[in-house]
Amino acid sequence: MKHPPHLAIVGATGAVGMEILRVLERRNFPVGNLTLLASPRSAGKTLEFRGNTYPVKTLAIDAFTGVDIALFSAGASITREFAPAAIASGSIVVDNSSAHRMDAAVPLVIPEVNAAAALTHHGLIANPNCTTAVSLMAIAPLHRAFGVKTIVASSYQAVSGTGARAITELEDQVKAWQTGAHIAPEIYPHPIAFNLIPRIDAMADNGYTKEEMKFQNETRKILEAPGIRASITCVRVPVFRAHSVACTVQCERPVTVASAREVWAGAAGLQVRDEPASDQYPMPLHAAGMDDCLVGRARMDLALENAITFWISGDQLLKGAALNAVQIAELLL
């Protein structure tokens, strides 16, 4: 790999792509050439990076010549269509989509959790689902210390997880509420302003959504713990940015609130905010824009034996997507 590497960003004009540019700047990631790729709709646009202006080019299979690392954030079908060409050109692909996360030959990586797995790649490294990534920032340290066996969770997912157009949709619906105008939802099947939508992604055949199945499947793969049983209800909420998850985690070895807080305090990328009596707890309002995830409201579960219940908030666009992708790219340098 050249140093500094030639980087490509696929889906550069999307919510995650734009965030990747800011994360690269902020972390002083070494960038030689920078190729910004997007759909024909975005052709002709330009984006700023480190004070220079870069054109957005139309994504094509011959766009990866000389590219060392290609960060894909344009959905599973774009990855399936274009990642093979990138890999054939010698690029290493860091993919934010779900296309190859569960392929046995593809490492699925959260750098704070399983960085070593990244180095086993065959040209493609997958970035986990956003809710899974945020949740595992608190669950993985518990697993290392106490052996996680069962997880029951509920998510509160921001519209940023759907992309830039969903953010605009929430904004527009709130403005319409103000004026009394009626606007039909376009991105979501129902209004999201002042509402909750308890379905994210397509339905699987067991009554769970694919988003909910990702939580169990990806957790097992990342923690290398195929016996973990994990159930989640994934819900879209009228929050712009940062996902939150209420988690109940049952452990194999004895766990206490104090011991959980201790392992969290020593975990990279995680901050404990747990003084609820003085209203210190994780909230999307605080997690938005933060690299670290926030964990709090820890207490022994009343329903399950040797289980701890807690609440985590993390920026979906950062730990759930752009930051994690750039951290993976850093492992490759």
Next chain:
Amino acid sequence: MKHPPHLAIVGATGAVGMEILRVLERRNFPVGNLTLLASPRSAGKTLEFRGNTYPVKTLAIDAFTGVDIALFSAGASITREFAPAAIASGSIVVDNSSAHRMDAAVPLVIPEVNAAAALTHHGLIANPNCTTAVSLMAIAPLHRAFGVKTIVASSYQAVSGTGARAITELEDQVKAWQTGAHIAPEIYPHPIAFNLIPRIDAMADNGYTKEEMKFQNETRKILEAPGIRASITCVRVPVFRAHSVACTVQCERPVTVASAREVWAGAAGLQVRDEPASDQYPMPLHAAGMDDCLVGRARMDLALENAITFWISGDQLLKGAALNAVQIAELLL
């Protein structure tokens, strides 16, 4: 008791009090005299009921002379101060506060679940916590059919649960977001617009909030099942009206999705909305203003044995408060 009875509403100008008037009208509840009581702040106001205008009087211990049924919705401290006077005057108190819910001599009633308990009263009948009431509309039928032993839940609670001033606070914060103005939160400790607040009510000494403890304690009392273990994370969300709860319910006897839907279909006050592939599921948008609660997203839990996971939405001001109180009053006629 006279027929039609003399009714008093304590907290008549609050969000629940106003809703009680509408529910009484809609259900053709027989009302002889109507006494509207509130704090001195509301004295001089008038309210409409069945086309007539009624003055709001200042709550005082001598205000209950001749009152047959007094519907209290003004918080626990008001109940503690004034309910004894009402009972001494011969009124039967239906109390929406938490003041006496767990008193052994006080029935805690959801008419669809344990109507018979209401008739054992000694002058006061308690209305359950709103999140508990909405959740039990789906959990109680499961308990009767399959024997519930464990509940793990997360709530998504609308601001209407806090009262009329919280509804205004969310409205004002959204308007301020539009104009870029900064307004300090007053009712909640943090902004609620586009945010989540994972603490409702004061902290108990085990790391749970009192709201969360009500869920276990009141569930046990209403279902007469002291062995049920129930854990919940209660979260305030930027929704105006109608609470939602993600529930995982483990049963003693074999349960399936089909058998759960069957018992729900036969349960009064509950509607099954469970075709997620065509985006039919409970949402606050639909539950707001409805007497019935909505249940859906039913599937076998992946984490716990013989458990079913589902999602319920119900109007906090109706089933969670005003409707339930009026239904209890109907049992007294």
